[in-house]
Amino acid sequence: MPIMNPIKKNKFSILFNQDGYLELSDYIKNNNFNKILILTDDNTKENCLDIFISSITYKNDEVSKLIKSRLFYYSVKPGENSKNIDSSIEIWKFLIHNRFKRSDLIINLGGGMITDLGGFVASTFMRGIKFVNVPTTLLGMVDASIGGKTGIDFREIKNIIGVFEFAKIILVDYRFLYTLNKRQKTAGYAEMIKHSLISKKSEFDLITKINDVENIPYELIYQSIIAKVNIIDVDPFEFKIRKNLNYGHTLGHAIESYFLSIGRDLLHGEAVAIGIILESYLSYLKTGFDYEIANKIKSYINTLFEIKKFSDSDISEIIRLLKHDKKNSSDKPMFVLLENMGKPLVNQAVTEKEIEDAFKFYRV
Numbered sequence: 001m002p003i004m005n006p007i008k009k010n011k012f013s014i015l016f017n018q019d020g021y022l023e024l025s026d027y028i029k030n031n032n033f034n035k036i037l038i039l040t041d042d043n044t045k046e047n048c049l050d051i052f053i054s055s056i057t058y059k060n061d062e063v064s065k066l067i068k069s070r071l072f073y074y075s076v077k078p079g080e081n082s083k084n085i086d087s088s089i090e091i092w093k094f095l096i097h098n099r100f101k102r103s104d105l106i107i108n109l110g111g112g113m114i115t116d117l118g119g120f121v122a123s124t125f126m127r128g129i130k131f132v133n134v135p136t137t138l139l140g141m142v143d144a145s146i147g148g149k150t151g152i153d154f155r156e157i158k159n160i161i162g163v164f165e166f167a168k169i170i171l172v173d174y175r176f177l178y179t180l181n182k183r184q185k186t187a188g189y190a191e192m193i194k195h196s197l198i199s200k201k202s203e204f205d206l207i208t209k210i211n212d213v214e215n216i217p218y219e220l221i222y223q224s225i226i227a228k229v230n231i232i233d234v235d236p237f238e239f240k241i242r243k244n245l246n247y248g249h250t251l252g253h254a255i256e257s258y259f260l261s262i263g264r265d266l267l268h269g270e271a272v273a274i275g276i277i278l279e280s281y282l283s284y285l286k287t288g289f290d291y292e293i294a295n296k297i298k299s300y301i302n303t304l305f306e307i308k309k310f311s312d313s314d315i316s317e318i319i320r321l322l323k324h325d326k327k328n329s330s331d332k333p334m335f336v337l338l339e340n341m342g343k344p345l346v347n348q349a350v351t352e353k354e355i356e357d358a359f360k361f362y363r364v
């Protein structure tokens with residue numbers, strides 16, 4: 001396993017692999033947490049919990065024994081349906097029942113669903129208790145576990161309730177990827193493609209060398225984490241450059257919501273991958289982004305992801321949803337577009353006709 005240097009910032013630290021476990025156990029000892037809840041979903045409970053426990057107690061010394069004696073466990077059903085107020089209430093009840101205090105700790109062991117839900121529950125319980133994220137999906141490692149956005153879905157609206165609160169520690173252990181299925185890995189890879197496009201051209205060149213997501217070099221995942229950290233470090237509350245992270249997400253989000261509403265199966269990352277193709281073409285139309293590069297992005301993404309069919313009525317429904325996206329400050333959808341690789345421009349307006357043309361570009 002290559003050595004990955006920890007990433008230390010004022011608000012949070014990102015730690016890696018076995019050294020990370022040692023530092024996490026020191027953190028637990030030094031803060032003298034009396035109770036520690038490990039939140040999982042049923043899949044991460046089955047596939048990741050033993051690895052986590054054996055690694056955090058690896059040294060088998062007094063500290064390890066102490067940690068083990070203070071652990072509590074709570075698991076929710078896997079899937080986005082658990083990221084809601086009902087699960088939050090059940091976890092709050094569990095914390096109250098087990099007399100958790102503000103000085104205790106929650107460890108979120110799971111993908112983005114668990115880190116979003118657990119981060120939200122922790123930040124609101126007794127006005128906020130500390131939490132640690134241990135991402136177990138690729139999407140969680142490079143994106144969802146980092147950056148302080150916590151939240152739940154409410155009344156069919158994704159992430160509509162939530163707070164900004166940073167996990168004190170994010171512990172990345174690449175071994176969790178061994179049990180993650182290929183479809184989930186590919187979906188997470190969409191966010192890595194996005195990070196490369198808003199970073200610099202050389203990053204995208206490295207990304208396109210990968211033709212099998214089962215063999216992503218850990219260094220590339222690390223680079224993707226750095227790309228996100230560099231942005232959120234400067235603009236944690238999304239006033240300025242954090243908006244760049246929405247590249248591919250304006251249309252991606254509308255497509256995801258639309259598929260959800262008609263019961264068509266599509267993962268977040270799969271919707272983002274389509275969004276990236278569409279928004280690369282919109283970039284060509286609006287900012288003079290190189291058409292050949294937009295084409296290259298499309299060809300590359302289409303080798304990894306299944307191409308979806310969109311009828312004319314699908315497209316008009318997606319455009320309708322786009323106008324109602326909560327991220328729009330007016331009822332005009334605003335996009336992040338690329339002027340060049342690594343040169344995103346925020347707040348770009350596009351017309352409906354241009355969006356329809358982008359879907360034509362995706363289709364052929």
Ligand SMILES: NC(=O)c1ccc[n+]([C@@H]2O[C@H](COP(=O)([O-])OP(=O)(O)OC[C@H]3O[C@@H](n4cnc5c(N)ncnc54)[C@H](O)[C@@H]3O)[C@@H](O)[C@H]2O)c1
Nearest residue numbers: 043047078111112113114136137139140144149176179180
């Ligand atoms: N907070 C943020 O900044 C942010 C950013 C992006 C996405 N998100 C959120 O993240 C969520 C999506 O995250 P996700 O893609 O990680 O989905 P997820 O957490 O639902 O995990 C996907 C599936 O993989 C399973 N799984 C997780 N780890 C596993 C492992 N190691 N082995 C086997 N199975 C495993 C899960 O049980 C689940 O069935 C969405 O709710 C999205 O809104 C948040």
